[in-house]
Amino acid sequence: MSSFLSPQWFNETNELLARSGPAPVTSEEPLRVVFEVDAAPHGVPHAFTISLGALGVRVDPGDHLAAHTVLRLSFDDARRITLGELDGSTALREGRVKLRGDVNELVQLLDWMVRAHPSEH
Numbered sequence: 001m002s003s004f005l006s007p008q009w010f011n012e013t014n015e016l017l018a019r020s021g022p023a024p025v026t027s028e029e030p031l032r033v034v035f036e037v038d039a040a041p042h043g044v045p046h047a048f049t050i051s052l053g054a055l056g057v058r059v060d061p062g063d064h065l066a067a068h069t070v071l072r073l074s075f076d077d078a079r080r081i082t083l084g085e086l087d088g089s090t091a092l093r094e095g096r097v098k099l100r101g102d103v104n105e106l107v108q109l110l111d112w113m114v115r116a117h118p119s120e121h
Contacts, residue, residue: 005037005044006078011058015058028054029103034067040075069101 002008030053040046045061063070073081077096080086091097099106 004075004082005040005048005061009013009062010048012018013059017059020057021077021113023052023057030054032064032067032069033106034063034070035078036070036072036077037075038072041047068105069103071106072098072100 029050030051032052034047034048035050036047037045039051048059049060049062049065049067051058051060052065073096074093077086077091081091089098092099095121
């Protein structure tokens, strides 16, 4: 996998997500979860958005004004979570992740991710 949050990482991640099958959709508007990344290296996006909707799941650089939930965490913790080196719920319990918005929307996204990648859990 390419460097975390590089253009290649977004392309590879979206290819993986496209192969993960349909996502549950509870409304016509996509569910959007923004991850704000503190202390990102120069040239790396300060945030990324995961959108879960009728067309599937995508991850894109930047934030989105219509986000349902916003998570704030360090670049290193975000990278470690995506690599499976740090459990997201543990990071949340330890206060390493700050949450704003609808936690139920976040749970919906996490449930789909676990179902889409059962061999990794």
